[in-house]
Amino acid sequence: MSDDFADDLLTDHHIVITGGGTGLGRAMALRFADLGAAVTINGRRTEPLEETVADIEERGGTAEGISCNVREADAVDAFFDEAEERQGPVTRLVNNAAANFLAATKYISPNGFDAIVKTNLYGSFYCTQACGRRWLERAEEGVVLSIATTYAETGSAYVVPSAMSKAGIVAMTRSLAAEWGSAGIRLNAVAPGPFPTEGAWDRLMPSADLEEKMRQRIPVRRFGSPEELADLASFLLSDLSGYMNGEVVTVDGGETLAAGGQFNTFTRMSREQVKSMMDALRPESSENEE
Numbered sequence: 105m106s107d108d109f110a111d112d113l114l115t116d117h118h119i120v121i122t123g124g125g126t127g128l129g130r131a132m133a134l135r136f137a138d139l140g141a142a143v144t145i146n147g148r149r150t151e152p153l154e155e156t157v158a159d160i161e162e163r164g165g166t167a168e169g170i171s172c173n174v175r176e177a178d179a180v181d182a183f184f185d186e187a188e189e190r191q192g193p194v195t196r197l198v199n200n201a202a203a204n205f206l207a208a209t210k211y212i213s214p215n216g217f218d219a220i221v222k223t224n225l226y227g228s229f230y231c232t233q234a235c236g237r238r239w240l241e242r243a244e245e246g247v248v249l250s251i252a253t254t255y256a257e258t259g260s261a262y263v264v265p266s267a268m269s270k271a272g273i274v275a276m277t278r279s280l281a282a283e284w285g286s287a288g289i290r291l292n293a294v295a296p297g298p299f300p301t302e303g304a305w306d307r308l309m310p311s312a313d314l315e316e317k318m319r320q321r322i323p324v325r326r327f328g329s330p331e332e333l334a335d336l337a338s339f340l341l342s343d344l345s346g347y348m349n350g351e352v353v354t355v356d357g358g359e360t361l362a363a364g365g366q367f368n369t370f371t372r373m374s375r376e377q378v379k380s381m382m383d384a385l386r387p388e389s390s391e392n393e394e
């Protein structure tokens with residue numbers, strides 16, 4: 105039995121990935137192209153776009169990079185016109201572009217708040233609406249996949265604008281799943297836990313010590329790899345997930361659940377500590393015998 109998707113899983117698809125030149129967006133672009141899709145990636149900086157396009161082409165794939173700031177509605181619309189002119193109708197959208205920084209909320213300026221919320225929430229809405237309008241007008245089916253985060257549900261200290269905007273993305277996903285489902289347009293989201301990527305990780309992880317503490321919180325004791333996220337995204341964009349609509353799939357090695365269970369903290373103690381603790385709690389076997 106094969107342990108991989110069929111090479112043609114995404115053939116005949118034209119997939120747009122926002123923020124596709126770097127990090128998780130780049131990993132998804134490479135994977136989708138390997139699975140047969142034509143991909144168009146966007147971002148503010150042209151250099152990463154060119155590099156990723158060149159890498160995809162080197163592997164025999166098809167890709168275009170078009171610079172676009174997703175915070176601007178007009179630019180987003182022009183981007184989709186250009187993408188379709190170059191590679192035909194877009195069939196799938198991945199809302200991946202994200203802004204974020206760690207900050208004590210009382211120090212965040214209006215500009216700082218805007219930079220994050222406009223990229224994450226407005227950008228995802230503008231792209232989703234631009235795609236949805238085209239699909240509805242042409243009576244075409246389509247799939248939107250948005251990258252949320254586990255703390256969209258739980259909230260998180262020090263990333264409040266990010267948490268607020270990702271929660272909005274989840275609300276958009278669930279709302280439009282109902283509004284557009286009958287037109288054959290599905291919307292799903294993934295909620296990743298920590299996935300180290302160059303750039304974003306450096307900005308969000310202050311020290312190696314904290315990184316190790318974060319790793320210890322995860323039941324599988326490791327971070328996710330971008331390829332694992334790309335595989336999940338491939339499944340969610342393909343017809344294999346055709347009955348999933350309005351879903352948010354958590355991919356975090358169990359981190360979020362483990363943070364909530366009252367006794368889960370014991371799993372981070374040594375075996376000896378746990379054993380002596382359990383022994384201390386156990387009623388004496390002789391006292392149990394009637």
Ligand code: HXC
Nearest residue numbers: 202203204205206207213215216219220252253296303304
């Ligand atoms: C406080 C900050 C700041 C910081 C920027 N600002 N960094 N405020 N703490 N660390 C403020 C600036 O002072 C300015 O406000 C405003 O934000 C805009 O900053 P600019 O540098 O002028 O512009 P811009 O590039 O538009 O925005 C900066 C940025 C963005 C928000 C940092 O470039 C960015 O996010 N880049 C990283 C992209 C990235 O790594 N994305 C992945 C995110 S990972 P003032 O008032 O001074 O003008 C993620 C994890 C979620 O989201 C989980 C999913 C897996």
